Amino acid sequence: MSTETEPRWRRLEPDQRREQILDCAIRLFGERPYAEVSTTDIAREAGVARGLINHYFGSKRGLYLEVVRRMVTVPVADRSAVPDGSLAERVEFSVDWLLDVISARGKTWVAVLGTEGVGNDPEVERILAEADETAAENLVRTVGLRDAEPAGAELRAIVRAFGGMVKAAGREWITHGTLTREQVQLVLAEQLTALLGETFPHLQRL
Amino acid sequence: MSTETEPRWRRLEPDQRREQILDCAIRLFGERPYAEVSTTDIAREAGVARGLINHYFGSKRGLYLEVVRRMVTVPVADRSAVPDGSLAERVEFSVDWLLDVISARGKTWVAVLGTEGVGNDPEVERILAEADETAAENLVRTVGLRDAEPAGAELRAIVRAFGGMVKAAGREWITHGTLTREQVQLVLAEQLTALLGETFPHLQRL
DNA sequence: AGTTGCTATTGACATGGTGACAACAGCTTG
DNA sequence: CAAGCTGTTGTCACCATGTCAATAGCAACT
Numbered sequence: 367m368s369t370e371t372e373p374r375w376r377r378l379e380p381d382q383r384r385e386q387i388l389d390c391a392i393r394l395f396g397e398r399p400y401a402e403v404s405t406t407d408i409a410r411e412a413g414v415a416r417g418l419i420n421h422y423f424g425s426k427r428g429l430y431l432e433v434v435r436r437m438v439t440v441p442v443a444d445r446s447a448v449p450d451g452s453l454a455e456r457v458e459f460s461v462d463w464l465l466d467v468i469s470a471r472g473k474t475w476v477a478v479l480g481t482e483g484v485g486n487d488p489e490v491e492r493i494l495a496e497a498d499e500t501a502a503e504n505l506v507r508t509v510g511l512r513d514a515e516p517a518g519a520e521l522r523a524i525v526r527a528f529g530g531m532v533k534a535a536g537r538e539w540i541t542h543g544t545l546t547r548e549q550v551q552l553v554l555a556e557q558l559t560a561l562l563g564e565t566f567p568h569l570q571r572l
Numbered sequence: 573m574s575t576e577t578e579p580r581w582r583r584l585e586p587d588q589r590r591e592q593i594l595d596c597a598i599r600l601f602g603e604r605p606y607a608e609v610s611t612t613d614i615a616r617e618a619g620v621a622r623g624l625i626n627h628y629f630g631s632k633r634g635l636y637l638e639v640v641r642r643m644v645t646v647p648v649a650d651r652s653a654v655p656d657g658s659l660a661e662r663v664e665f666s667v668d669w670l671l672d673v674i675s676a677r678g679k680t681w682v683a684v685l686g687t688e689g690v691g692n693d694p695e696v697e698r699i700l701a702e703a704d705e706t707a708a709e710n711l712v713r714t715v716g717l718r719d720a721e722p723a724g725a726e727l728r729a730i731v732r733a734f735g736g737m738v739k740a741a742g743r744e745w746i747t748h749g750t751l752t753r754e755q756v757q758l759v760l761a762e763q764l765t766a767l768l769g770e771t772f773p774h775l776q777r778l
Numbered sequence: 779a780g781t782t783g784c785t786a787t788t789g790a791c792a793t794g795g796t797g798a799c800a801a802c803a804g805c806t807t808g
Numbered sequence: 809c810a811a812g813c814t815g816t817t818g819t820c821a822c823c824a825t826g827t828c829a830a831t832a833g834c835a836a837c838t
Contacts, residue, residue, distance in 0.1 A: 534736025
């Protein structure tokens with residue numbers, strides 16, 4: 367008779383366990399709406415007691431906010447590869463890079479930004495606004511316009527607005543398949559070029 | 573002793589009661605996120621028993637879907653007032669009308685489209701997609717482009733994408749105050765003009 | 779190897795929200 | 809004023825969430 371003391375559960379480092387639960391939560395929240403996902407589901411998926419979720423994230427809502435935060439974090443562009451050509455060329459490069467990012471996230475990305483619903487959640491709104499802001503800043507820098515201009519705030523505002531079109535166009539491409547990547551590329555590049563090259567100067571004269 | 577038979581509650585026509593509950597639900601769902609609003613809250617707000625909500629809408633989710641449907645319904649433009657001038661002029665008129673609509677809804681509109689969260693709700697997605705589609709069709713017709721063109725599907729797709737920019741720009745204007753109405757008007761009009769006049773022809777050659 | 783201590787993890791409990799359903803009561807019609 | 813129709817209520821069973829004391833992996837030190 368071997369004294370096999372197989373442990374019922376393994377004890378992990380807090381960071382690892384946190385990450386593991388977060389992964390499962392991301393998957394489930396991506397599949398079903400918030401109210402349809404129970405903490406029991408997440409706990410079962412992670413092979414963990416339900417109470418552990420509360421221990422690490424406080425509440426279901428806390429976990430949800432972490433998921434949102436994780437999902438909307440956009441990597442920073444590698445600016446060393448940006449060409450030195452005309453505005454149109456730099457824009458084209460930026461848009462192409464942007465579509466690469468979207469393509470890599472695929473359905474997961476859509477699950478995050480694809481659904482807009484009723485429900486004024488200030489926390490979620492704050493997180494998304496922050497993500498939009500940094501994304502806009504990145505884009506402006508990548509394209510090479512000086513951010514420190516006097517009208518920098520307005521520039522970032524219209525770039526954030528443009529971000530709305532990026533998301534919507536991405537949905538058309540990824541989920542609905544009504545536009546090809548090439549078409550999206552063309553549309554976004556031309557629109558952004560016009561926005562930065564034409565409209566923005568006009569705006570400053572208002 | 574007067575035989576005051578003050579009734580404890582009034583019996584309303586189903587449509588009226590439905591509408592009343594819906595109004596309260598719209599208000600509450602606009603203030604707090606879905607999970608933070610209980611059917612008890614809604615029932616109290618409407619001065620009604622909680623069970624009545626289930627009777628009229630089946631479930632909390634059913635009520636929520638009704639709210640979303642109601643909120644994203646956009647009125648149809650009165651095309652009799654559209655000028656006959658150039659594309660740019662018609663676009664300018666359409667955008668102005670669009671901003672009037674947004675302005676009229678104000679904060680309520682923001683409560684609907686302002687928050688994007690994680691959570692793939694197919695029903696909500698379908699409702700919003702439908703609303704976007706009819707809005708795009710309206711815009712195309714108002715601007716005066718023939719919808720029956722061979723590339724009509726692609727045209728509507730890029731107009732839907734443009735709709736994403738309209739929403740984002742509206743948020744910048746209404747909630748954040750980072751852009752004035754005049755600035756939004758200029759940006760959207762120029763972008764849409766470029767989209768329809770320049771980019772769309774390019775797209776067809778792809 | 780045995781013991782001790784730390785803490786990650788569990789399991790049970792209390793609370794509150796949701797949906798179903800039978801009973802009740804306004805209102806209308808004869 | 810009686811009777812029926814149905815809008816409305818209140819209760820019941822079930823499920824989800826958050827809290828907390830108890831448990832048990834695991835490492836360090838005899």
